[in-house]
Each structure stands twice: as C-alpha cells, then as structure tokens.
Amino acid sequence: MDGQWVEVADRVLVRRHAELDLSAGLVVGDGGCLVVDTRGDERQGAELAAEVRRITRAPWTVVITHSHFDHSFGTRSFLECPVWAHEDCRADLAENGAAARDTWARWYRERGDDGIADDIAATEIVLPDRLVTGVAELSVGGRRVVLSHFGPGHSGNDLVVHVPDAGVVFAGDLVENGAPPDYEDAHPLGWPPALDGLLGLLGPGDGTVVPGHGDPVDRGFVVAQRAEIAAVAELCREVAAGRMGLEEAVQLSPYPRETTVTALGRPLDGPPPAPGGREIMRARSWGCPG
Template identity: 70%
Template sequence: MEGRWVEVADRVLVRRYAELDLSVGLVMGDGGCLVIDTRGDERQGAELLAEVRRITRDPWTVAITHSHFDHSFGTRPFLDCPVWAHEGCRADLVENGGRARDEWARYYRDLGRPDIAGDIARTEIVPPDHLVTDRIRLVVGGRPVVLAHLGRGHSGNDMVVHVPDAGVIFAGDLVENGAPPAYEDAYPLEWPATVAGLLDLLDGTPSPGPGGAVVVPGHGDPAGRAFVVAQHAEISALARLCELVSAGLLSPADAVRRSPYPEETTRIALGRAGRP
C-alpha cells in the first residue's frame, strides 16, 4: 500500500507508509470526511493532507487513535478542524509531547537520519480539542462513526474508530500486524480485556460484504476477526506470565522462554506489569 490509497470497504481507505509500517485512514461521506491519524511530524502531515486532497475536496475532521508521535505529531497542517481523541491523549501530549519530540529527534539523529530528526524537532505539537472519555457517535458526511475508548492497552489513551456501515474498525496500536505489539508505554495486565472489548465490537458489526469485518491496525496489513483472536490469545498469555512473575511463581527467564513474543518484548512487558 505504500504510496497509494487502498479501499478496504465502501469509501473507507487505508494508506500505508514504509516508515514504521504505519497505516492511516480516510472515511469519506457526502460533504465531509474523517482523517484517522496524521503521521509523525508536520512535513509528513502536510504530505498526507495533499494526498487526502487528491481524493476529496470535502472538509475534514481528524481522529487520533493515541498520543504516540507517529500517529499524532502531523496534525498541525490539518487545522482548523475538530481534532478528536481520548482525553488522556490530550493530557499526554500537553505534559510529555515536548520530551517525546526531543527523544524521537535524537533517536533518528543517532540512526543516521538527520532529515527525519530535523522534521520532528521543528514540529509544533497540536493537542486534540474534542475529547472522548468513553465513546461518542459522530456523523461525518452523513455517515455514523463511533469513537470508543475500550480500556488501556498499548497506551493509556487508546481510541478505536468504528465505521459500522462499512464493517471497519481502525484499532490503532491495540492490534499490530507484522511485528510484536509494542509494550514500552503499555498496560500488559489490562491489554487483554481491552482487545476483548474490540472483539465484542467486531461481533456486533455486520459486514456489508462477504469478507467479514475489517480491522485496520496502526501498523501492518488490515486483517479480520481471526487475526485479532490470535493476537488476543498471545497478549493474554503474556499477561498471565507477567502475573506469575509478579507473584514470585515464575522467574523472568522462564517467562521469556514461555512467551509468545521475543525476549526484548517480553522483558519490556514484565517491567511494565507493575505500573498503576
């Protein structure tokens, strides 16, 4: 999907980027559209804006699935428009966005990518101005869209975007395809229940087509229910290992051996398991 839009359902498009294997979304209606995530800096956001404009001239609304830089730092070029996210997303960007910008600029500089580092360093972080606590229903170009916080998981402010008439859910990084889920900012013990809520949402989403409901992860290819079920089993298994280690019933080394994920991912999850 790199460099082109792919329509995964009626007027619901996904655009993929090689950098971080990122997926962003576009939901089009009649007279309005919804942009889902804005990429990782102002230049990338402006590129995305130009690609949206190639598809539609309608006014947009923006939804941010969570506060991590690669999903939220590209918002500035889209203003002025409503920017929706979970209330914790705004809090995290206000309190920690500047530090995250410096850390990621340094990361890319050390990686030998001064171009990306400079773009991130020059980015103005724009917090969302329309906030979701639990869930809210929008109408975008005549189409219903539900924004829902199902619980903590990949972050403390994960929000999914449900397009019920198309049978599509944009899951952010609650689901990741092609790489292990990222636990650096996660809540490993709560993540399984949150993905169980995502499965409940899927089960209540009739698909207008023969292929079943579509889940768009924050990274990697769109997938179906079976993929989410499999990933739920994996993160549940890792959560149980975290509980056993915390209770002193299992050593970290044994947890690594029994984990469905690589050692680095597992040790990060073990370190996060005790966080409130």
C-alpha cells in the same frame, strides 16, 4: 499498499507509509471526511493532507488513536478542524509531547537520518480539542462513526474508530501486524480486555480491522493476537507474584525476548514511562535508520 490509498470497504481507505509501516485512514461521507491519525511530524502530516485532497475536497475532521508521536505529530497540517482523541491523549501530549519530540529527533539524528530528525524537531505539537472519555459518536458526511475507549492497553489512551456501515475498525496499535506488539507504554493486564471490547464491535462476521502498522486483518487475526497478549498478561502476573522467574517466562512467551522482558518490566497498573521513552522497540522492529 505502500504509498497508495487502498479502499478496504465502501469509501473507507487506508494509506500505508514506509516509515514505521504506519497506516493512516480516511472515511469519506457526503460532504465530510474523517482522517484517522496524522503521522509523525509536520512534513509527513502535510504529505498526508495533500493525498487526502486527491481523494476528496470535503471538509475534514481528525481523530487520533493515541498520543504516540508517529500517530499524532502531523496534526498541524490539518488545522483548522476538530481534532478528536481520548482525554488522556491530550493530557499526555501536553505533559510529555515536547520531551517525546526531543527524544525522537535525537534518536533519528544518532542513526544518521538528519532529515526526519529536523522535521520532528521543528514540529508544533497540536492538542486535541474534542475529548472522549468512554464513547462518542460522530456524523461524517452522514455516516455514523463511533469512537470507543475500552481501557488502557497499548497505551493509556487508546481510541478505537468503528465505521459500522462498512464493518471496519481502526484499531490503532491495540492490534499489530508485521511486528510484535509494543509494550514500552503498555498496560499488560488491560490489553486483553481492550481487545475484547474491540472484538465486540465486529460481531460474528469477520469484518476488517486496520492496525496502526501493517496490513489490514480480519477478526480471526485479532482473536489469535488477543490470545497471545493474554498469555503475556498471565506471565506478568506470575512473575509479579514470584511464582515464576524471568527466564522461564521468556521461554514460555509467544513473543521475542526483548518484547517479553519489556512487558514483564511494566508495573501491573501500567503507569506511564519516562517522557519520550516510548516505542523504541517498534522502531527497531520496523528497521528504522541505523
């Protein structure tokens, strides 16, 4: 799927990108379309916008699944249009976006990828202007699209995009395929209930779930990953209560040591980390430069 649009349901498309194996989405209606996530800098956003225009010339709306740079920093290339996100996504970008931009530009430069570093450093961070607290419904060219926040999970501002007539859910990074879930900014105890909310959108059939990274998956994949994330949440409870040591928890975890240690280090109420310090683990997992 790398570098091309793949139609996963009627006029619902996914485009995979080699950088971080990120997946962007497109929902096409009659006279309108919805772009799901905008990639990690203005150049990448402009490339995505050009590829959307190969599919449709209809006016677009953008939705951001969460505030992390690789999903949200490309938005400038789509303006002027409505940009939907959870209200805490806007708050995080406003408060921490500049620091995240500096951190990631430095991270790429230290690994010898000056091109991406320069692109990130030059990016203008765009704040969403259509804010969701719990649930919002959009009409995309006559198609109903539901945006839902099921509480903190991978981040504090995860937004799930559901296209009911196609049976497709864009999960953002609540679901991960191809690398362990990223806990750098996570709320470990909130993540399993957030996945329960997502699974409730699918009903008894499989449906299609588009992760923020990796190939689309079915309901069974999400159920299995939810069980793993719930197991990590229980380990976090046990270690926090002093009933289990770190090494025992690492041995019992379904995930590699680095992922588990990061999860165990998150406060149970999941406040945000230092500005810009997000998703370093994912970049390592996906084999970024260096």
